[in-house]
Amino acid sequence: MSKIVRTRFAPSPTGGLHLGGVRTALFSYLYAKQHNGQFVLRIEDTDQTRFVEGAEQYINDTLTWCGIEPDESPAKGGQFAPYRQSERKEMYMQYALQLIKSGNAYYAFDTPEDLEAMRNAHRSETNPNPQYDAKVRMTMKNSLTLSAQETTALLDVNTRYVVRIKMPENELVTFTDMIRHEVSFDTNLLDDKVLVKADGMPTYHLAVVVDDYLMNITHAFRGEEWLPSAPIHILLWKYLGWENDMPNWAHLPLILKPDGNGKLSKRDGERLGFPVFAKKWTDINGTARGYDDIGFLPSAFLNTLVMLGWNDGTDQEIFSLAEMIKKFDMGRVHKGGAKYDYEKAKWYNQEWIKKMDAAQINEFVKPLFATENIDIKNEDYFLAVCELVKERCGLLPEFIPQARYFFEAPIAIDIDSIKLKWNDDKKNFFTEFIASTDKISDWSAENIEEYFKNLATEKNIKVGELQLPMRIMLVGAKYGPTVFQIASRIGKEESKSRIEKVLGILG
C-alpha cells in the first residue's frame, strides 16, 4: 500500500556544486536509502541562458566522489528517462494547456516593455516591486482580457507568449513541511508566475511539479529559498488533479557565511580562504578549489555537511555514511540556518584520517606522493609510515612533509635549532653511536632506544639533550614521531648516513 520512497536531487547545471547543494543531495540520498527507496538525479536545465558547459558532468563527478550515487540519472538512465528537463520540453506543454483549459492559467502576450511599463506605473514607496497579479492582470494583454478570437488570432501568427498561473484570490494555501510543520500563505500576496516561457521552456515552477509527478517522487527536499514559492507548487499539484500524489516536502535550512551574513556563495570561499565547492571547479572565470583537492576525505566532507542542521540527539559527531543512513531523521533537522565553520570541518577531516586505517587512506595519499615524485619503495613500508604519521595530518597534503623524510634524506636541515647547544661531547656521542651500530643486532625502535640511552648514560649526557639533534639529523626539522621509530623505519645505513652528513655540516 505504501509507495516506494523516491527522492530526487534536482540541480541546475550552472556551475560548481556548492556545499548547500551537496547537503541537499546527501539528505535526499539518506532518506531514500533509509527507506530502501531510490535516489534520482534530475538536471533542471530549463534556463538555457544560464547553461554552463561541463556542469552536469561535474555534478555526476561530485556525487561519485561523495559516494552518494543516484539510482537514476541522465548518465545512468532509468525507467523515467529522460532526466534532463531540456529533453522533456515537449511533455510540459500539455499540462500547461490543461491548466489553461481548467481556467487556472492563461496566455499572456505582454512584451518585456509592457511589463516594465506596468511596473513603473505601479511602483511606489510602499510597493517597490509591483507584481503581475489579480490587481493588474485585467489591465494587461492576455487571454483573460482578450476575446477567444483575438487570442487565437495572436497564437495563429506565432505571437510570443508565456503561460501564467492564475493565482486565486482570498485563499489560504496550507501545507505540511517535514521540518517546519504547518506553513501557510495568503494567495492575495502571490503573483501570476510564468509557467511556460516565450521560448517554450517551462519555468522551474511547472517543471518541478510535472516531473516530480511523472517520476513518482514521494519526498521533495530543497533549500529554504524555495519556501516562498511552495504555494505555487501546491496549487499546481491541486489544479493538475494530482493532489493525492503530492510529495512530502522538506525545506532545508540554509548554510550561511561564517562571518557576516547571508547565504554562502562562491565569492566567499575565495575571500575567506576555504572552498565552497565539493570538487575543484574550473570554468572560463578561473578555478575554484574544492574539498577534494585541498585534501578532504569524502567521508569527512559528508560528515561535516550532515552535522550542519542535523544531529541524532546524542553527543555523537562522527558518522559514517552507513550510520547516517541508519540514524538520519528529517524531523530532527533544524529550522534555522547554520553558519559554516571551516575549522570544524578540518577537525572532522582529522578525525576521519585518524579513524581510517592506513590501507584505506593509502588510496588518497598515494597519488599525492606520485605528484611529488616521491618514490614509494614498497607498499608495506608506505602503509607503515602512513600509520605512523596520520595523527599529525589534518589535511591529506600534510602527509607529504610528515612522511617525505621516510623516503628521502631531508634537504633542508634546521641546523640553527641545535647549533647553539652543540658541543664536543655530543659530537663524540654521535660519532661513536654510528661507529658502533653493529652492536644493535635487530634495528628495532626499542633496541635503538635502549642502546642510545645506555650510550648516553655511559657518556654522562642527558638523553633528552641528544634527541633533538638526532631528530634534526634524521628529519631535518622539529616534528614527527619518536626518533627511534624513525631511525628504525628508515634503516640502519640510512640513519648512519644522515647522522654523518649533519656531523659534517656541524664540523
Added chain:
RNA sequence: GCCGUGUUCGUCUAAGGGUUAGGACACCACCCUUUCACGGUGGUGAUACGGGUUCGAAUCCCGUACAUGGUACCA
C-alpha cells in the same frame, strides 16, 4: 515596502514546563612528550529584548528587535 522563515556560548548544537543550561570546534592554562601531533585535566563563554500564561519558562502565547529567504519569461 510586503510576505515567508528563523533566533541557546564566537561557531555547530543538546535540553520538547522543574538540569549547577550539557557536548563539540576554536581559544586559554596545566599534564603527557626534552620535537610536532595525539591524548588527558581544567577554564573563559549562551537562552536577543519586553510583556504575559504558570507554583515554576530556553521551552507555551503576544509584541519588538535583529537575521535570513523570496518578491524575474533564474533556479
